[in-house]
Amino acid sequence: MILKRWAPVLVALPVLAVLLALGIWQVRRLVWKTDMLATITASEAGPPVPLGSAPTPYTKVVATGRFDHGREALLGLEVRGTTLGAHLLVPLLREGAPPLLVDRGWVPIERDRPVGRPEGKVSVTGYVRPPDERDWNSPKDDPAGRRFYILDTAAIGAALGLSPPAPFGLVALSPPGTPPATLPAAPTTLPRPNNPHLGYAITWFGLAAALVGVVAAFMLRKRQPASEPARPGL
Numbered sequence: 001m002i003l004k005r006w007a008p009v010l011v012a013l014p015v016l017a018v019l020l021a022l023g024i025w026q027v028r029r030l031v032w033k034t035d036m037l038a039t040i041t042a043s044e045a046g047p048p049v050p051l052g053s054a055p056t057p058y059t060k061v062v063a064t065g066r067f068d069h070g071r072e073a074l075l076g077l078e079v080r081g082t083t084l085g086a087h088l089l090v091p092l093l094r095e096g097a098p099p100l101l102v103d104r105g106w107v108p109i110e111r112d113r114p115v116g117r118p119e120g121k122v123s124v125t126g127y128v129r130p131p132d133e134r135d136w137n138s139p140k141d142d143p144a145g146r147r148f149y150i151l152d153t154a155a156i157g158a159a160l161g162l163s164p165p166a167p168f169g170l171v172a173l174s175p176p177g178t179p180p181a182t183l184p185a186a187p188t189t190l191p192r193p194n195n196p197h198l199g200y201a202i203t204w205f206g207l208a209a210a211l212v213g214v215v216a217a218f219m220l221r222k223r224q225p226a227s228e229p230a231r232p233g234l
Contacts, residue, residue, distance in 0.1 A: 008215055008218055008219065009215060009219065012211055012212075012215045015211060016208055016211055016212065019204050019205075019207050019208035019211065020204075020205070020208050022204040023201050023204035023205040023208065026197045026198075026200040026201035026204060027197070027201050029197040029200075030195070030197035030198050030201060033193065033195045033197055034195065036057075036058065036193065037192065037193070037195060039056065039058065039059070040058050040190050040191070040192065043058065043059050043060045043127070043190065044060060044189060044190045046060070047060075048060045048061050048062040048125045049061055049062070050062060050063075051063040051100075051128075051170070053097075053166075055128045055168065056128065057128050057129070057130040057168070058127050058128060058129075058190060058191065059127060059128050060125065060126070060127050060173075060190060061125070061126065061127070061128060061170070062123055062124065062125045063092060063094065063100055063102075063123070063124050063126075063170055064094065064121065064122070064123045064124075065092040065093050065094035065095070065097075065100065065121070065122070065124075066092070066093050066120065066121055066122065067090050067091070067092055067093075067102070067117065067118060067119075067122060068090065068091040068092075068093050068099075069090060069117045071090070071091050071146075071160045071161070071162070072088060072089065072090050072146070073088075073089045073090075073146040073147070073148055073156060073159075073160060074086035074087065074088065074089065074107075074109075074146065074147050074148070075087040075088075075089045075103060075148050075149070075151065076148075076149055076150075077149070078106060080106060080185075083108045083110075084108070084109050084110075085106050085107055085108040085109055086106070086107065086109060086147075087103045087104075087105065087106055087107075087184075088103070088104045088105060088106075088107045088115070088184045089101055089102070089103055089104070089148070089156070089169075090102050090104055091157075091160060091162055091165065092122075092124060092170070097166070098163065098164060098165050098166045099157065099162045099163060099165040099166070100165060100166045100169075100170055101151070101153055101156060101157070101165055101166070101169045101170070102124055102126070102169070102170045102171075102172055103126075103129065103169055103170070103171045103172060104172050104184040104186060105172060105174070105183070105184030105185045105186030105187070106184060106185045106186075107183050107184050107185070108183075111183075113181070113183060114183070115183045115184060116182065116183065116184070124170065124172050125172070125173050125175070126170045126171045126172040126173050126186075127170070127171050127173065127190050127191070128168055128169075128170060129151065129168060129169040129170065129171050130168055130169075131151050131152060131153050131167060131168060131169070132150035132151045132152060134150055134152055138150055141155065141159075143155075143159035146159070146160070151169050153165050153166065153167055153168065153169060154167070171186075171187065172184075172186045173186060173187060173188060173189075173190075174186040174187065174188050176188075
């Protein structure tokens with residue numbers, strides 16, 4: 001009898017635990033994403049720092065070397081307006097350091113104007129991009145055609161015949177005053193990832209509160225004695 005009375009509570013407890021765990025996880029993601037955005041804002045406001053061997057993702061850095069234009073590759077697919085394009089990925093060969101895969105910016109698949117290819121020693125300012133994680137849903141690359149769809153630095157380096165590259169990429173930033181029609185079309189600012197985690201946390205905690213309310217109302221209703229039926233008049 002007691003077990004039957006408390007059955008709704010016993011059923012609701014695991015669900016409540018899951019909802020609270022999801023809410024706490026979103027709070028942690030919120031803190032992590034907020035700190036990341038603050039780091040990005042501070043990095044963008046300051047000058048670039050020399051690229052080290054283990055940089056923080058999305059830090060604005062400067063790297064020096066020589067572009068190996070003979071081993072260009074294309075990364076991803078992106079439509080701009082009505083034009084299909086991809087990002088031009090070029091190895092930057094550095095003295096005393098592993099090759100660095102540099103995303104120089106967007107270019108159309110069908111080239112309608114020339115692409116700039118600086119020669120000699122160059123200094124590239126950009127932000128550090130962490131590698132992508134490959135999973136069962138990742139699109140299949142075309143190594144022979146030098147077409148890649150995720151930034152797997154080791155796989156791309158091997159396909160291009162490079163010595164093992166740095167385990168991260170560099171997204172080049174467009175220098176101030178660059179004409180808009182210049183190719184590759186590089187970004188001018190650091191990325192700002194979305195930060196929807198506060199809304200998600202409120203949703204999960206709200207569902208947890210609603211569950212508690214529903215179960216409490218149900219239990220209170222069960223404990224109330226049934227009202228006696230009215231007696232017919234004599």
